[in-house]
Amino acid sequence: MSDRQVPSRLVLLSALGLAGVVAAVGCVASQSPVNSKDQDILTAQAGTTLGVYSGRHYNTDKQLYARFTASTGIKVKLLEGKDDALIERLRTEGKASPADVLVLVDAARLDKATDMGLFQPIRSAALQRDVPANLRDSKGRWFALTRRVRAVVVNPKLVNPASIRTYADLANPALKGKLCLRNSKSVYNQSLVADQMILQGEPATRQWVKGMMANVTQPMFTSDTPLARAVAQGTCGAALVNTYYVARMLSGEGGATDKALAAKLRMVFPKPAHVNISGAGVTRHSRNAAAATRLIEFLASPSGGKGYAEANNEYPLKGYGNNPILKRFGNFQADGVSAEQMGAKNKAAVQLMEANGWS
Numbered sequence: 001m002s003d004r005q006v007p008s009r010l011v012l013l014s015a016l017g018l019a020g021v022v023a024a025v026g027c028v029a030s031q032s033p034v035n036s037k038d039q040d041i042l043t044a045q046a047g048t049t050l051g052v053y054s055g056r057h058y059n060t061d062k063q064l065y066a067r068f069t070a071s072t073g074i075k076v077k078l079l080e081g082k083d084d085a086l087i088e089r090l091r092t093e094g095k096a097s098p099a100d101v102l103v104l105v106d107a108a109r110l111d112k113a114t115d116m117g118l119f120q121p122i123r124s125a126a127l128q129r130d131v132p133a134n135l136r137d138s139k140g141r142w143f144a145l146t147r148r149v150r151a152v153v154v155n156p157k158l159v160n161p162a163s164i165r166t167y168a169d170l171a172n173p174a175l176k177g178k179l180c181l182r183n184s185k186s187v188y189n190q191s192l193v194a195d196q197m198i199l200q201g202e203p204a205t206r207q208w209v210k211g212m213m214a215n216v217t218q219p220m221f222t223s224d225t226p227l228a229r230a231v232a233q234g235t236c237g238a239a240l241v242n243t244y245y246v247a248r249m250l251s252g253e254g255g256a257t258d259k260a261l262a263a264k265l266r267m268v269f270p271k272p273a274h275v276n277i278s279g280a281g282v283t284r285h286s287r288n289a290a291a292a293t294r295l296i297e298f299l300a301s302p303s304g305g306k307g308y309a310e311a312n313n314e315y316p317l318k319g320y321g322n323n324p325i326l327k328r329f330g331n332f333q334a335d336g337v338s339a340e341q342m343g344a345k346n347k348a349a350v351q352l353m354e355a356n357g358w359s
């Protein structure tokens with residue numbers, strides 16, 4: 001996801017010549033029958049081109065945008081890039097930005113963009129219905145689209161998977177020299193620490209981080225996939241990774257070697273599990289807020305969201321989905337922490353990590 005090196009590129013998705021035909025999608029359109037005033041609004045939106053800045057980059061995302069265009073007549077002009085670069089670009093462009101929708105990965109980044117005033121609040125009955133309250137901003141500035149879990153992968157030859165039931169178990173001295181971690185620059189780790197601060201309180205989280213640091217004897221990793229490989233190869237016995245990295249390895253997308261390595265791993269979901277999100281909001285200076293809202297409604301809907309989640313082996317907003325690779329991991333029990341609270345705790349989490357040796 002965000003750690004893949006993919007160059008930014010502009011992709012204009014085709015108009016498909018359907019501007020005159022508007023099918024019913026989303027909040028406004030879901031009211032039936034559509035009265036003439038609503039029909040006028042829909043027809044007006046049909047000629048719109050939405051600028052979408054996205055920290056995601058999967059070909060299947062583009063198919064989803066094309067589906068949206070086919071059913072609404074609203075075109076999508078997509079700019080993909082790294083989350084932080086897109087945030088900076090939007091800030092610099094200000095009112096002149098062509099972006100109407102900003103899609104970001106991780107609650108901490110959504111919070112950062114919110115603090116910078118890059119989103120405008122929107123009201124949508126469809127989003128209230130489709131996005132659980134703990135997975136959206138309380139003021140309507142962003143909404144989750146997919147879920148991912150930061151879980152533990154274990155090499156069962158080195159660490160008994162049953163010995164890890166909670167995140168706290170990673171601080172058990174029995175894991176000394178066996179636990180490997182990604183560095184504290186990782187927003188995924190920052191959000192996990194923020195999540196634990198909310199659930200367990202600061203003193204317990206500090207002790208937990210200290211305990212883990214005592215167990216880590218190898219250099220910190222810079223991304224999740226090498227971390228998963230190191231556990232599979234036996235260089236490490238256990239590590240924290242996002243579920244979709246292991247699912248991607250298991251899918252064979254990264255080659256036969258990774259697939260064989262991933263087969264050696266056991267996925268352990270700590271109880272309860274830390275869930276993070278990818279999400280989107282309407283940009284502050286969007287002149288097409290109604291059409292932009294419809295796109296977010298489509299992406300958060302069970303139908304659109306399914307495609308968005310499957311593209312990256314993520315979980316939908318509700319339930320576990322039908323991805324056969326994810327089913328092999330079993331089900332997790334989400335800890336229910338609010339993504340908004342988690343984002344707000346980011347700075348405190350970074351400070352706690354730095355003060356306790358997480359480099």
Ligand SMILES: [Fe+2]
Nearest residue numbers: 001002003242
């Ligand atoms: Fe990622």
